[in-house]
Amino acid sequence: MTSSFLTRIIQVLEVLSSIVLAAMMLLTFVDVIGRYLLGAPVFGASEMISTMLALVIFMGLGIANARDKHIVVELFDSRIRALAPGFYDVVVQGFSILSMCLIVYVLFEQAIETAHTGATTIVLEWPLAWITGTVAVLAALSVVSQILGLLTGANQPNKHHLEDV
Amino acid sequence: MTTALIGFAVLFALCFIGFRVGFATLIVGFVGFAMLRGFDASLAMVGQQVFHDSMNYNLSVIPLFILMGVFIVHARISQDLYDAAYAALGRFRGGLALATVLAAGGFSAVCGSTLATAATMAKVAMPPMRNYKYSDRLASGTIAAGGTLGIMIPPSVPLVIYGLIAEQDIGLLFIAGILPGLMLVILFLIAVGITVRRNPMAAPSAPPLEPARRKEAIRGTLPVLILFLVVLGGIYSGAFTATEAAGIGSFGAAVIAVMRGHLLTLGEWRDCLVDATTTTATIFIVLLGAIVFSQFINLSGMPYDLLDLVDEWELSPFQLVIFVCIIAILMGMVFEAIGILVLLVPVFLPALQINGIDMIWFGILVVLVSEIGLITPPIGMNVFVVKSVLPDVRLGAIFAGVLPYIFALVTGLILVLIIPQVATFLPGLMR
Amino acid sequence: KTRLLVNCFWPSSHFACSTVLPNWVEEVERVTEGRVTGIIPPKSVAPPPEQLAAIERGIADVAVMFNGFFGDAAVGPKVAMQPFVGSHDAEAMSKALWATNREYFADEIEQVHLLSQFVISPAELYSQTDTPINSLDDLAGRKMWVLPGPLAEITKKLGTGVVSGPAVQSNEIISRGVVDGHLGLDPQAVQAFQLMPYTKSTTKFSGAIYSTSFSVFANKDKWAEISPEDQEAIMSVSGEVLGAAFGRAWNEAAAMAEAAYADAGIEVVDVDPAFETALQEASAFVTEGWLKAAEAAGIDGQGALDFYKSQIGEMTN
């Protein structure tokens, strides 16, 4: 149940983040081509790209957190873990979850703040509150997938996922 | 200074215990800042930094260059690169190892990650070296060291991150990395030459490629060369920003992959895009944590105390740079490139700037030192990557095998130290 | 004993961070006989648009912020950001703005304690083609990089092909031959962003097309920690004095940049009076909009505008 829920979250995030990253690539490409060949750059392209960056990071975090794909100094960790593996995992993973909760909290705070001031992006005048709010929701979702990943053991096998590189 | 040092001590302890590096830096930075300015101020600071840096236009080069590297790996171009390099250098003793260095250099020119470079080269270079009875030590060491070229030869993620921290132009930094990157390729080739001369048994001779394969391989590497020239030429001529170059580069890499018969299904596209996205997220967690931590260091007084210390010790600017490099080498034993950059550079930035150090030159030095860190024990990320791709090779053999390249890197470091023009000449032409 | 954490959002090598603010900190220490000290961190503790939030939440104690980032919270200081109200003397404009502030909108900003307001050198009009821009038609027919805000609105209305974005990113567009001119940078910025090689001529207006203004402010609780005598002493070296120091620094930087025009091959062309009048008329709607906003904020906008202009006039004559 939890495991299929997690799979579903990750599937959705994979599709969404793929679309955003592909769009980011295409937009920079089209912007440059438009500028040199057609004399018509995309208005506000750099702000669109900045926004997409934030989306890519926090969608990617939902996937990365579920698998605990975070950098670790592998010097003594396995020896320390061997002393009390259960306790060790709870502490280390709990710390990661707590840190993500801090990020979620400050992003929501930031979203509320920008909603109050009505701040917008400079060129396109997109309301920042919407962007921050979306990013905060994505960050919250990444905590959900982080916890589910811990519960279902999806974060266990080889931390660095070297098969990916 | 005491506050900052305690912060560093706690951070190192947490990292050694096995807490995730990004989260540990974030929390230590948050708590440290709260102790200096109060809890609410620290919350506000973390919010501002996390949000604004997640939306920093200059950082959008990171996912795009990562994507370019993923596409290039997916295009399976490394075999052609390797064979073409062998066609050029195969007739010398240790030809397969020489080819590994050259191919790694070529791969680095279109891939910003040292781990990807090492892993890819391990897959194509190890089988022939095994076949012709090269020693594991020479073969695996060459692959691990060759991978480190990935962060000096542009594109390079660590150079982007350095540019952000030191407020330097990313395009200039990329251009600055070209000559030192070429120099390191040459030094690595020399290192191979010396190694096989001292121990000819390590590299028995191998036959040349068949002429047909030779032609095919050389033709296969042409798109890589063109892509590199377009991306770097665009930055050099000012035709596009680093971010735009990354967009063009990833697009071009996708085109190359398609032309070679890959990326033909949506599933393949998704795999590549997801791979780049998750790697981006992993890097940004370290980056955001480090930015928060550096705000704690910023207010801790440590940068100014170090400035005073430099005065007190009457260090010349050159001595200061050497001092920082030595600290970076020590840090490199444990931390990888991004960790060194984000923890070390903010601390010394004011002292370096006030002493009039050329920050482009310094960036190249720090990245060069990080390359050393990638292959030095106890933690050498590249060595680990090679080990994970080649599980039957002993870790000790790889660490022994990289030794000649550590000497080569240190020689390179000394050369860039005494001849700064290696780093500053090309960017100087741009300004 | 109070220690102020003074934030500077410009790069640490900018004269605002390396000269003007450190000098002010020294003055504060001198007039309070060391009871109030200050320290400027090596790098900014908050992004440029977040300076106000940074002070309110206590990330730093004193900061400088572009008045555009206040939104509706500071309408008054935008008197100095109206088209053709200013001059080419940033020091005079800064003093005039502070005098206008005291007279017309001294209590407007409530969240923080206001220390000073100042104006920087005005934006100039630059051509990147061999033809200087000296008519409304020419300006309207070009593709230009224009500073976001009023200038972008004015030129868009004229029909100019406007490419806009933050000033710090302007060099990416200007240096790449995407546009045939730019409007919104002061001479110092043109020099600092290394744009002189891409600029062929500048049109010298008798008035100033547009200037940006800034506020310097302190956290309220921190300010309340300081004794009334010391507060008064600090204000004696802030307000007009600090504003004038910022203005003077910009004047000097602009003069240095202008002195480099000749070597960079930038021609200085005197404006055709008909062009200046036409542009002035075309930008009148900006001021009309501001007057309405001022009225809504309970400020005598027309009075403030006239007072600001007369103050500059007095100092210039």
Ligand code: NA
């Ligand atoms: Na590279």
Ligand code: NA
């Ligand atoms: Na190491």
